[in-house]
Amino acid sequence: MIDGRKSVPMWFRIVAAILLVWGVAGCWACLQQFRLGAEAMGPASDYDRALYATLPIWYNAVYAVAVGTGFLGALALLARSVLARPLFLISLVAVIVQFGWLFVRSDIVAHKGALVVLPFPIIIVAAAAFGAWLAGHARTRGWID
Numbered sequence: 001m002i003d004g005r006k007s008v009p010m011w012f013r014i015v016a017a018i019l020l021v022w023g024v025a026g027c028w029a030c031l032q033q034f035r036l037g038a039e040a041m042g043p044a045s046d047y048d049r050a051l052y053a054t055l056p057i058w059y060n061a062v063y064a065v066a067v068g069t070g071f072l073g074a075l076a077l078l079a080r081s082v083l084a085r086p087l088f089l090i091s092l093v094a095v096i097v098q099f100g101w102l103f104v105r106s107d108i109v110a111h112k113g114a115l116v117v118l119p120f121p122i123i124i125v126a127a128a129a130f131g132a133w134l135a136g137h138a139r140t141r142g143w144i145d
Contacts, residue, residue, distance in 0.1 A: 006141065008138070008143045012138065015134065016077040016078045017078065019070075019073075019074040019077065019127070020071070020075060020078060022070070022074070022127055023070045023071030023072075023073070023075075026066070026067035026124075027068065027071050029067070030063050030064055030067045030068075034060060034064075037049075038053075047112075051108060056101070059101065062094050063094075063098055065090065066094035066095045066098055066128075068091075069088070069090040069091040070091035070095075070127075070128060073085075073088035073091055073131050073135065074131065076135075076144075077131070077135055077138065080138075080145070081144060082144055084135035085135035085136050085139060088135050089132050091128045092125070092128040092129055092131075092132055095121075095124055095125055096125065099124070103117075103121075
């Protein structure tokens with residue numbers, strides 16, 4: 001204890017760093033979507049372009065909130081700040097809103113198939129939920145305050 005806080009295990013730092021890299025990747029993907037639109041993930045089909053054109057105006061803002069707060073949550077976790085959990089929770093809610101709208105309001109699953117469309121969003125939701133859980137776990141252990 002250098003600064004009066006409990007020391008954290010090395011695995012915690014490694015996992016927090018992985019979450020930070022994940023957050024950077026999310027921010028990069030978001031910026032690419034803002035910059036390139038439907039072409040952000042490579043050559044887009046006519047369906048992809050039409051779907052992107054129908055996204056509500058708030059959709060990209062929710063995407064930015066999701067990745068931005070996830071990134072900031074990981075930074076807060078590394079800094080051992082109590083802000084980590086609320087930031088990850090905001091990210092989780094934004095991710096659920098983002099993908100919830102996409103899957104409820106579009107025919108993307110019917111058009112592309114569940115095995116193509118669902119795995120990555122499930123991983124994204126799981127990562128956000130894991131970040132929130134880890135921040136809560138760290139708080140109960142006295143690793144963040």
